[in-house]
Amino acid sequence: MSTAIYPGSFDPITLGHLDIIRRAAACFDKLYVCVMVNCEKQHPMFTAEQRVALIRASVADMDNVEVESCSGLLADYAVGKGACVLVKGVRNATDFDQEYQMASINRGIHPQLETVFLPASAPYQHFSSTMVREMIRYGQPMEKYVPAPVAEELKRKERS
Numbered sequence: 715m716s717t718a719i720y721p722g723s724f725d726p727i728t729l730g731h732l733d734i735i736r737r738a739a740a741c742f743d744k745l746y747v748c749v750m751v752n753c754e755k756q757h758p759m760f761t762a763e764q765r766v767a768l769i770r771a772s773v774a775d776m777d778n779v780e781v782e783s784c785s786g787l788l789a790d791y792a793v794g795k796g797a798c799v800l801v802k803g804v805r806n807a808t809d810f811d812q813e814y815q816m817a818s819i820n821r822g823i824h825p826q827l828e829t830v831f832l833p834a835s836a837p838y839q840h841f842s843s844t845m846v847r848e849m850i851r852y853g854q855p856m857e858k859y860v861p862a863p864v865a866e867e868l869k870r871k872e873r874s
């Protein structure tokens with residue numbers, strides 16, 4: 715069975731992330747989407763638990779996708795899941811430079827761990843969680859940027 719991990723901060727998950735999840739899920743028997751908890755990011759928009767719940771709601775139609783969180787080393791988490799592939803979405807050369815470095819670090823920890831890069835689909839090349847958080851501040855309609863469960867949660871937050 716082929717198992718892969720798609721890690722990230724997902725604060726919040728965007729339609730660009732969802733596109734990568736759908737495409738990666740078609741390539742592997744099992745895909746774990748892993749919310750990596752970064753203690754240095756002091757003021758997240760959503761807690762790790764909320765992010766997991768929002769991603770679960772967004773991938774409800776994908777049978778071979780599971781969503782978890784992890785606060786340790788990604789490479790250890792992946793090997794613990796029996797995965798030998800990490801999936802990363804790449805939007806541009808800057809992403810590639812960063813991801814190339816991270817792929818080398820992860821393979822330095824567990825040499826059997828490969829990183830597979832999926833190029834961002836054209837409509838999502840400029841999407842990022844940072845950009846989405848900025849658009850929220852300026853009251854832009856969220857359906858353009860995030861899956862429906864996230865848009866609904868943002869509206870609910872705004873009302874409360």
Ligand code: PNS
Nearest residue numbers: 721722723724750786787788789816819
């Ligand atoms: O969505 P992001 O913030 O670009 O994702 C980056 C992430 C979380 C995948 C990366 O920072 C990561 O893997 N962190 C986990 C800690 C770790 O394993 N570090 C070593 C590899 S760089």
